[in-house]
Amino acid sequence: MLLIHCPYCEDTLPELEFTYAGEAHIARPADPSAFSDEEWRDFLFIRTNARGPHYERWRHIGCGRFFNALRDTVSDRFLMTYKAGEARPTLTQEAAE
Amino acid sequence: MSRYRIPGKGRVDHSAPVSFTFDGKTYGGLRGDTVASALLAHGVHLMGRSFKYHRPRGAVTAGSEEPNALIGTSRGAGQFEPNTRATVQELRAGLVTESQNKWPNLSFDVGAVNDRAYMLFSAGFYYKTFMWPKSFWDKVYEPVIRGAAGLGKSPTEPDPDRYASRYLHTDVLIVGAGPAGIAAALAAAQSGADVTLVDENPEMGGSLLSDPAVQIDGKPAWDWVDAQLARLRAAGVRLMTRTTAIGYYHQNMVGLCQRLTDHLDNPPKGAPRERMWRVRAGQVVLAQGALEKPLVFDGNDRPGVMLAGAAQTYLHKYGVKVGDNPAIVTSHDSAWYAAFDLADNGARVAAIIDTRDVVRPDLLDGARKRGIEALTSHTVTTTRGRLRVKSVRVAPVRGTHVGTGRSIPCDCLLMSGGWTPSLHLFSHTKGSLAWDTTSQTFLPDRKTEECEIAGAGRGLWGYESVLADGAAAGLRALQGLGRAGHDASFTVANDRPGTGVSHTELPTDGNAGKARAFIDFQNDVTAKDIRLAVREGMRSIEHVKRYTTNGMATDQGKMSNINGLMIAADALGKAPPQVGLTTFRPPYTPTSFGAFCGYLRGDTFQLTRKTPIDPWAEANGAVFEPVAQWRRAWYFPKPGEDMHAAVLRECKATRASLGIFDASTLGKIEVAGPDAVEFMNRMYTNPWTKLQPGRCRYGLLLGEDGFIRDDGVIGRLSSDLFHVTTTTGGAARVLTMMEDYLQTEWPELDVWLTSTTEQWATVALNGPNALKMLKPLVEGVDWEDFPHMSCAECTVAGLPARLFRLSFTGEIGFEVNVPARHGLTLWTALMEAGKPYDICPYGTETMHVLRAEKGYIIVGQDTDGTVTPADAGLEWAIGKAKKDFVGKRSLSRPDIVAKGRKQLVGLLTEDGSLLQEGAQIVLDPNQPKPMKMVGHVTSSYQSTMGHPIAMAVIEGGFDKMGETVFVPMPDGVRKARITSTVFYDPSNERLKA
Numbered sequence A: 001m002l003l004i005h006c007p008y009c010e011d012t013l014p015e016l017e018f019t020y021a022g023e024a025h026i027a028r029p030a031d032p033s034a035f036s037d038e039e040w041r042d043f044l045f046i047r048t049n050a051r052g053p054h055y056e057r058w059r060h061i062g063c064g065r066f067f068n069a070l071r072d073t074v075s076d077r078f079l080m081t082y083k084a085g086e087a088r089p090t091l092t093q094e095a096a097e
Numbered sequence B: 001m002s003r004y005r006i007p008g009k010g011r012v013d014h015s016a017p018v019s020f021t022f023d024g025k026t027y028g029g030l031r032g033d034t035v036a037s038a039l040l041a042h043g044v045h046l047m048g049r050s051f052k053y054h055r056p057r058g059a060v061t062a063g064s065e066e067p068n069a070l071i072g073t074s075r076g077a078g079q080f081e082p083n084t085r086a087t088v089q090e091l092r093a094g095l096v097t098e099s100q101n102k103w104p105n106l107s108f109d110v111g112a113v114n115d116r117a118y119m120l121f122s123a124g125f126y127y128k129t130f131m132w133p134k135s136f137w138d139k140v141y142e143p144v145i146r147g148a149a150g151l152g153k154s155p156t157e158p159d160p161d162r163y164a165s166r167y168l169h170t171d172v173l174i175v176g177a178g179p180a181g182i183a184a185a186l187a188a189a190q191s192g193a194d195v196t197l198v199d200e201n202p203e204m205g206g207s208l209l210s211d212p213a214v215q216i217d218g219k220p221a222w223d224w225v226d227a228q229l230a231r232l233r234a235a236g237v238r239l240m241t242r243t244t245a246i247g248y249y250h251q252n253m254v255g256l257c258q259r260l261t262d263h264l265d266n267p268p269k270g271a272p273r274e275r276m277w278r279v280r281a282g283q284v285v286l287a288q289g290a291l292e293k294p295l296v297f298d299g300n301d302r303p304g305v306m307l308a309g310a311a312q313t314y315l316h317k318y319g320v321k322v323g324d325n326p327a328i329v330t331s332h333d334s335a336w337y338a339a340f341d342l343a344d345n346g347a348r349v350a351a352i353i354d355t356r357d358v359v360r361p362d363l364l365d366g367a368r369k370r371g372i373e374a375l376t377s378h379t380v381t382t383t384r385g386r387l388r389v390k391s392v393r394v395a396p397v398r399g400t401h402v403g404t405g406r407s408i409p410c411d412c413l414l415m416s417g418g419w420t421p422s423l424h425l426f427s428h429t430k431g432s433l434a435w436d437t438t439s440q441t442f443l444p445d446r447k448t449e450e451c452e453i454a455g456a457g458r459g460l461w462g463y464e465s466v467l468a469d470g471a472a473a474g475l476r477a478l479q480g481l482g483r484a485g486h487d488a489s490f491t492v493a494n495d496r497p498g499t500g501v502s503h504t505e506l507p508t509d510g511n512a513g514k515a516r517a518f519i520d521f522q523n524d525v526t527a528k529d530i531r532l533a534v535r536e537g538m539r540s541i542e543h544v545k546r547y548t549t550n551g552m553a554t555d556q557g558k559m560s561n562i563n564g565l566m567i568a569a570d571a572l573g574k575a576p577p578q579v580g581l582t583t584f585r586p587p588y589t590p591t592s593f594g595a596f597c598g599y600l601r602g603d604t605f606q607l608t609r610k611t612p613i614d615p616w617a618e619a620n621g622a623v624f625e626p627v628a629q630w631r632r633a634w635y636f637p638k639p640g641e642d643m644h645a646a647v648l649r650e651c652k653a654t655r656a657s658l659g660i661f662d663a664s665t666l667g668k669i670e671v672a673g674p675d676a677v678e679f680m681n682r683m684y685t686n687p688w689t690k691l692q693p694g695r696c697r698y699g700l701l702l703g704e705d706g707f708i709r710d711d712g713v714i715g716r717l718s719s720d721l722f723h724v725t726t727t728t729g730g731a732a733r734v735l736t737m738m739e740d741y742l743q744t745e746w747p748e749l750d751v752w753l754t755s756t757t758e759q760w761a762t763v764a765l766n767g768p769n770a771l772k773m774l775k776p777l778v779e780g781v782d783w784e785d786f787p788h789m790s791c792a793e794c795t796v797a798g799l800p801a802r803l804f805r806l807s808f809t810g811e812i813g814f815e816v817n818v819p820a821r822h823g824l825t826l827w828t829a830l831m832e833a834g835k836p837y838d839i840c841p842y843g844t845e846t847m848h849v850l851r852a853e854k855g856y857i858i859v860g861q862d863t864d865g866t867v868t869p870a871d872a873g874l875e876w877a878i879g880k881a882k883k884d885f886v887g888k889r890s891l892s893r894p895d896i897v898a899k900g901r902k903q904l905v906g907l908l909t910e911d912g913s914l915l916q917e918g919a920q921i922v923l924d925p926n927q928p929k930p931m932k933m934v935g936h937v938t939s940s941y942q943s944t945m946g947h948p949i950a951m952a953v954i955e956g957g958f959d960k961m962g963e964t965v966f967v968p969m970p971d972g973v974r975k976a977r978i979t980s981t982v983f984y985d986p987s988n989e990r991l992k993a
């Protein structure tokens, strides 16, 4: 069972307290009606499906907050977590190890 | 005294006899015996029949890796356990055991005919033999295979035992309390770290318990073990025996299964049978040792053929000679010591047959001194004996040439094909393995967790090196925690170092095509099966494994994987690491379901949510049904009524006068704040801006994909406060979805979301007399301005309330919300006030019928995640003028505006019979199969109108009004007419009071 760091609670807690919430940094467009069918299809359904580091959203059930994480889909490990709304961090060498 | 027990020898208590039964016969054993050691003490080797061929089998090991000696054990009703390893199960008074896979009895078994037909059952037989004809599957193959095969019998009664579970946080967890594990624990404990040492056996000491002649730091092995365990205890180390590390998970979480009572004659009443520990460790030391490999030759599975290390364990731990006249066949030095120990304890060793050309001179000397014939460069080509080995055929080997063989009589054959480091837990962590060409085995390579591997588990051999390695691993673990310690060293006398070589099948002077040389004893896989799989095109070891089932039995190939790999690699002409090793998965050994469940069973499997009115329902004879985690009153039968009669009476009473219903389980969310109306506009399809405080509206919630997710009536209590209701099952999901949008898409909105599901008790009143009955109880409502779809904060029966006028039945309806603590008071007051109107409590089934008669949908029953508002006939609920809301853009997606979507319609059967919910619908019942299915029945009920009604989704259903469709059901095809979904009062006259 993984241990996950909630950036709001500033505590590292067992996986049981968290749920996965899909890929991160896919913002809902301000005006969906301006999207073509293809653009809207991509927004709804097309995902990175990364092998390796993957930006994704999690929710801490304890505090109810959604946050973002960078997780390696091969090792299943969390490389870092950060608050919703913060810019996509670049993967540093230390974090990757 | 048992014939093969050596008086006074071993770690068993010779003064404490324990009797037990095996296949109905009573045997005497000693305290400390396993079932296997006790049977072997009586000369009983035949302990079971094999899975596929029903070949007679005996114990081949003395530990948890045992593939053959699987027995059923029984302690009482519901306490039967199949596939218990006789080599692990400790004796206790009155233990009842039985062999498996035999009929009519163990020594004469009809199923053994499979053994002669073995050509039929070769690799891939599951895929080949039973392919055709298809109709044979359920009539012939399945029953025959089920009857003949199977590992033991499943228990049929509920397990009455208790199982416990606990968490543990520890600095260092050491798995395996052999010499390496004990040395690691000594090192780790020196700085005061919290150390936990676990071992699957009843006693700690590991291989030292089977090698008592070894001396460590001047002490005999057993004395040394006792002294070190005492030191560890004094240092506060947690010592856990009968505790198996079953799985190694992320971030140093290890699952331990501790067996607490199976060895006790009289377990304390109520004591848990097993306890599952979830351990989070700072550092883990794996000191699991190595498992001995069998050699692969014809007849290597005959009872009496056993691993040499196992014989040594039976001798020293249990004081049992596995035979008077053993022969030994080996490719590793270790078996020579087993032969010497048996000879020194009175066995007449028939011969030591070593496949190697060169054997260490001191071993040859040892054999000579004891008068044992030692045959190097020799092999065993077959064994003889029906239910027990009687002789072994040996032959000289020069390269690939097998010379003339001869028969050597013996009463058991002890084999050793070398040792495989036990890396199962390490593999659970996805740690990588590297092939070591010298030792011809996989060794741990790259680690993914904070762990150390010590001793024979990483290919070391000989006590001095293993002890030093354990101590070093313990010290590294300590340093990993940022603590300091110092080195330790051990001096060992009478050490038993050793090396060996690995083989594929041993060469034979017989017909190689007829050889029954087993690799996987539990799944009856032979060397030939592996070669056949390769010939038939399997290239990867994972394919070979699945085709042959090698390593797929309950022992996960602990003994067979490396032999299987060596043979597959040889057949493919590749090096073993190029063929690869199959993946080990938890649990390490078979683990009871009870241990996994722990406390989560029966009433504590999951919580049951009950409404404040539940006690009244229970006292008044309600039949309950589970809805999400709630238990809800389903219907209230009167004496003599079945469900149908009760529901019809409840429906009619409500339509005729007044019904009362506990709707407390409805999800409730309070949406509050200056931007509440904007938030509602964005979340729900409906327009909210113009909804006045004091009014309510049906709300429809879509996913961003345009499909219906939830619905419910929403009241606006003030300009900045909405009382949202959701479906019973959808409450948590809807709140999460709202929170998601609020937190991550629209954080600028000033809105607060609060779940109030459990804060309000909700009672629904429905029927033509609902208003009349309720009015006198209410204060604070202007009835002149309280039409259908109104809401108010007021008092009802003197209780503070949120009153909604709405209807889910088609009758005049109200939902009274009061703080949950007043729920029962409200219900009782309404029941009392309703007496003049023959108020009728009804349950969820009546609620379903009444809503279906009106065509009101239930999200999740009439919709399935692919239904749009238009499909469900709910386009009226969409705020057309709104620029955006969740899901709006998707309503113009090409697939959603396309023709031929399934649409929600009503169905009436021609013959007035009831349709099955879920039944498929076709347009032409005479078309060839498979028929084109155009939809399915979503709801179907007996109604108050004298005939059943149904709803269905049907392709292009709105354009098929009045047309006939067909519904094939198990008892015949029904003809049905497509109608509107509104069966009752289509003009809503009854809602207007």
Ligand SMILES: [Zn+2]
Binding pocket: A006, A007, A008, A009, A010, A060, A062, A063, A064, A065
């Ligand atoms: Zn949190």
